[in-house]
Amino acid sequence: MRLAKVTLCGFKSFADRTEFTFDDAVTCVVGPNGCGKSNIVDAIKWVLGERSAKSLRSKEMADVIFAGSAGRAPSGMSSVTLTFENPLLEKPIEPTAEDEAISDGSDDDGGDSLIQRSGLRRRPLPIDTEIVDVERRLYRDGGSQYLINNKKARLRDIRELFLDTGVGADAYSIIEQGKVDAMLLSSPVERRTVFEEAA
Amino acid sequence: MRLAKVTLCGFKSFADRTEFTFDDAVTCVVGPNGCGKSNIVDAIKWVLGERSAKSLRSKEMADVIFAGSAGRAPSGMSSVTLTFENPLLEKPIEPTAEDEAISDGSDDDGGDSLIQRSGLRRRPLPIDTEIVDVERRLYRDGGSQYLINNKKARLRDIRELFLDTGVGADAYSIIEQGKVDAMLLSSPVERRTVFEEAA
Amino acid sequence: SRDRFRDVFETIRENFAGDQGMFRKLFGGGNAEIRLMPNDGTGEVDWLESGVEIIASPPGKRPRSINQLSGGEKTMTAVALLMSIFESKVSPFCLLDEVDAALDDANVERFCGIMQEFLDRSHFIVVTHNRRTMQFADRLYGVTMQERGVSKRVSVSLDQVGDNGEIRATGDD
Amino acid sequence: SRDRFRDVFETIRENFAGDQGMFRKLFGGGNAEIRLMPNDGTGEVDWLESGVEIIASPPGKRPRSINQLSGGEKTMTAVALLMSIFESKVSPFCLLDEVDAALDDANVERFCGIMQEFLDRSHFIVVTHNRRTMQFADRLYGVTMQERGVSKRVSVSLDQVGDNGEIRATGDD
Ligand SMILES: Nc1ncnc2c1ncn2[C@@H]1O[C@H](COP(=O)(O)OP(=O)(O)OP(=O)(O)O)[C@@H](O)[C@H]1O
Ligand SMILES: Nc1ncnc2c1ncn2[C@@H]1O[C@H](COP(=O)(O)OP(=O)(O)OP(=O)(O)O)[C@@H](O)[C@H]1O
Ligand SMILES: [Mg+2]
Numbered sequence: 001m002r003l004a005k006v007t008l009c010g011f012k013s014f015a016d017r018t019e020f021t022f023d024d025a026v027t028c029v030v031g032p033n034g035c036g037k038s039n040i041v042d043a044i045k046w047v048l049g050e051r052s053a054k055s056l057r058s059k060e061m062a063d064v065i066f067a068g069s070a071g072r073a074p075s076g077m078s079s080v081t082l083t084f085e086n087p088l089l090e091k092p093i094e095p096t097a098e099d100e101a102i103s104d105g106s107d108d109d110g111g112d113s114l115i116q117r118s119g120l121r122r123r124p125l126p127i128d129t130e131i132v133d134v135e136r137r138l139y140r141d142g143g144s145q146y147l148i149n150n151k152k153a154r155l156r157d158i159r160e161l162f163l164d165t166g167v168g169a170d171a172y173s174i175i176e177q178g179k180v181d182a183m184l185l186s187s188p189v190e191r192r193t194v195f196e197e198a199a
Numbered sequence: 200m201r202l203a204k205v206t207l208c209g210f211k212s213f214a215d216r217t218e219f220t221f222d223d224a225v226t227c228v229v230g231p232n233g234c235g236k237s238n239i240v241d242a243i244k245w246v247l248g249e250r251s252a253k254s255l256r257s258k259e260m261a262d263v264i265f266a267g268s269a270g271r272a273p274s275g276m277s278s279v280t281l282t283f284e285n286p287l288l289e290k291p292i293e294p295t296a297e298d299e300a301i302s303d304g305s306d307d308d309g310g311d312s313l314i315q316r317s318g319l320r321r322r323p324l325p326i327d328t329e330i331v332d333v334e335r336r337l338y339r340d341g342g343s344q345y346l347i348n349n350k351k352a353r354l355r356d357i358r359e360l361f362l363d364t365g366v367g368a369d370a371y372s373i374i375e376q377g378k379v380d381a382m383l384l385s386s387p388v389e390r391r392t393v394f395e396e397a398a
Numbered sequence: 399s400r401d402r403f404r405d406v407f408e409t410i411r412e413n414f415a416g417d418q419g420m421f422r423k424l425f426g427g428g429n430a431e432i433r434l435m436p437n438d439g440t441g442e443v444d445w446l447e448s449g450v451e452i453i454a455s456p457p458g459k460r461p462r463s464i465n466q467l468s469g470g471e472k473t474m475t476a477v478a479l480l481m482s483i484f485e486s487k488v489s490p491f492c493l494l495d496e497v498d499a500a501l502d503d504a505n506v507e508r509f510c511g512i513m514q515e516f517l518d519r520s521h522f523i524v525v526t527h528n529r530r531t532m533q534f535a536d537r538l539y540g541v542t543m544q545e546r547g548v549s550k551r552v553s554v555s556l557d558q559v560g561d562n563g564e565i566r567a568t569g570d571d
Numbered sequence: 572s573r574d575r576f577r578d579v580f581e582t583i584r585e586n587f588a589g590d591q592g593m594f595r596k597l598f599g600g601g602n603a604e605i606r607l608m609p610n611d612g613t614g615e616v617d618w619l620e621s622g623v624e625i626i627a628s629p630p631g632k633r634p635r636s637i638n639q640l641s642g643g644e645k646t647m648t649a650v651a652l653l654m655s656i657f658e659s660k661v662s663p664f665c666l667l668d669e670v671d672a673a674l675d676d677a678n679v680e681r682f683c684g685i686m687q688e689f690l691d692r693s694h695f696i697v698v699t700h701n702r703r704t705m706q707f708a709d710r711l712y713g714v715t716m717q718e719r720g721v722s723k724r725v726s727v728s729l730d731q732v733g734d735n736g737e738i739r740a741t742g743d744d
């Protein structure tokens with residue numbers, strides 16, 4: 001499973017729809033100070049379910065919507081989409097005990113759950129499509145949505161989708177600007193959580 | 200009044216006596232990671248009276264003494280000297296009310312105070328010598344000393360010497376590695392102290 | 399969950415501090431140690447509660463706690479720890495924002511060398527101002543604000559990038 | 572002491588946020604504001620107690636609180652504040668340890684330009700890995716550990732320094 005692309009529209013300084021594809025092993029993002037490089041990192045954390053405005057360097061969540069500039073009016077909505085490749089596995093995976101437990105629970109609320117946890121898993125993500133699009137939207141009036149392959153979802157579904165993959169808003173695999181030492185400098189007990197996450 | 204030179208001996212990674220003279224307007228210190236550049240900044244803070252080991256990146260004060268290396272034994276003492284030029288002023292300065300208050304107090308303990316606060320001031324620092332050497336020493340057995348022009352002094356004397364000059368261990372004019380944003384990111388009340396210091 | 403934590407902890411510790419571990423690779427030698435801190439009262443290690451302590455000694459130096467390392471040494475130790483965790487549980491992508499800001503040339507080389515080891519299992523998205531890191535990349539994206547306040551993506555080749563991340567002549571997308 | 576604080580505060584505010592102030596010089600335009608925060612209860616400003624708030628808007632951007640600026644913008648705003656305080660009360664020397672780590676080329680130029688304004692009143696001791704900052708210096712000192720674990724000072728000229736602070740051929744002292 002690979003992160004193939006990120007699409008930002010109306011997110012922070014990205015007023016226009018902008019796509020970044022990641023077809024290569026190493027992709028570098030460069031540019032002068034204040035141009036929007038770290039906003040891309042914020043965008044990826046946001047769509048993966050980040051709920052704290054502070055950890056997106058904002059006062060409140062509405063601050064992620066393009067606020068206008070000298071020549072442009074503010075946007076009415078902010079949207080970020082992550083596109084993952086989800087190819088067929090050579091050998092399907094047996095469901096773990098955890099998978100069974102989750103799939104029993106999620107049918108309760110009757111949602112036609114997009115995510116198929118029970119039964120053999122034929123792809124890295126528990127959705128039977130070649131491509132998986134995960135989107136988050138926020139409207140000026142405060143309304144917000146998550147979408148998986150263009151179908152309405154909840155934050156819980158996003159979490160379930162990525163369970164055990166190492167992908168998440170506060171996963172160890174996202175290091176924000178100026179925070180590389182944070183893993184070392186936190187207290188011994190906080191340091192422990194990084195190990196727990198990997199467990 | 201200029202900082203003309205700093206001399207380190209047995210301070211952190213500077214096992215041997217090492218001098219850095221600052222005759223030019225801008226002096227740059229360069230070199231690979233971990234070679235001792237920030238130790239020079241720690242040394243200058245230390246001799247100006249820094250009392251917190253933590254703000255010298257150490258667990259306890261004895262950690263500033265050269266701890267030995269693959270090929271060397273630990274040092275028994277750590278010493279840092281700052282040398283200031285203290286030329287005659289074109290026009291002597293009248294003592295301020297603060298000066299009078301301090302000079303009245305300091306005679307109490309009978310120290311032949313090196314520092315002359317009362318009367319006209321003929322040089323930037325209240326000592327009547329062309330050069331002023333300020334030294335701090337720490338011995339492995341825990342003994343420590345301050346010296347001004349090679350005469351024993353106390354931390355109070357160091358503070359008094361530099362009163363109102365903007366020179367000090369936690370002055371705004373020393374920015375440690377990674378702390379340039381600290382002035383901005385602290386709370387509004389902490390930010391206030393920087394302004395108070397300059398007052 | 400206690401056993402699970404214990405297994406992961408042991409794996410990461412080996413990945414980090416072992417003879418062929420990430421610490422020695424990134425520092426070209428030296429030693430490191432990760433251990434759980436025994437409980438003050440009982441002196442026993444508690445797999446479910448104890449905090450984690452890291453001791454590092456760069457080559458030729460005495461062992462020191464993390465706070466006593468230099469800026470660059472801290473960054474390299476943090477990268478070594480990150481890559482040790484990565485080795486025990488790779489994530490599909492790794493996003494690094496100016497992680498190389500404090501590093502000198504030699505350390506930037508080693509940093510790129512370590513990323514190299516993971517290219518068969520994951521991919522990296524790296525924000526940087528450092529030319530050497532840019533040279534390591536397969537693809538460069540420039541982000542500029544030709545229109546003030548509005549970010550735009552431009553295609554960039556290495557020779558268009560200045561010493562510290564400036565994009566000289568923009569290639570329009 | 573209240574009046575004294577008030578005077579200094581007004582001076583620094585003017586040095587920082589005025590039309591010819593440090594903020595506009597370092598950002599080549601834009602606006603900044605420093606103000607005392609009124610007390611939650613009374614809504615009054617208390618010269619002896621109130622905290623200080625800083626609002627900054629780089630050119631062409633809307634005013635934002637400090638946290639919403641980028642890494643490089645924060646550094647430049649902090650340097651502008653430092654130099655504003657410096658202007659109101661110069662200290663005999665200024666010691667900066669890798670202050671330019673997050674800056675791109677254009678901002679490093681402006682940073683050097685600001686230091687230039689103070690050379691008649693003070694002198695600067697700057698630790699840096701950035702070649703452009705080194706070029707600005709009158710004198711370079713190299714610090715190396717030829718003997719592992721022991722720091723030594725070497726004389727260095729600019730052409731001996733690599734892209735990121737490495738000292739190539741050492742000139743003995
Ligand atoms: N909602 C918003 N609308 C418009 N612009 C925004 C919004 N939120 C943040 N910004 C702008 O984005 C800019 C910050 O961008 P970012 O932090 O990504 O810069 P950067 O490229 O990482 O720079 P550096 O190299 O200094 O780290 C700020 O100047 C801020 O004004
Ligand atoms: N008491 C001591 N005795 C010997 N060495 C010490 C002592 N205290 C600190 N050191 C060493 O000094 C080194 C740190 O030096 P310093 O922080 O000055 O490096 P630096 O040149 O600033 O590097 P960077 O470019 O990474 O910031 C550490 O590696 C540490 O081992
Ligand atoms: Mg950034």
Ligand SMILES: [Mg+2]
Nearest residue numbers: 237376468469
């Ligand atoms: Mg340093």
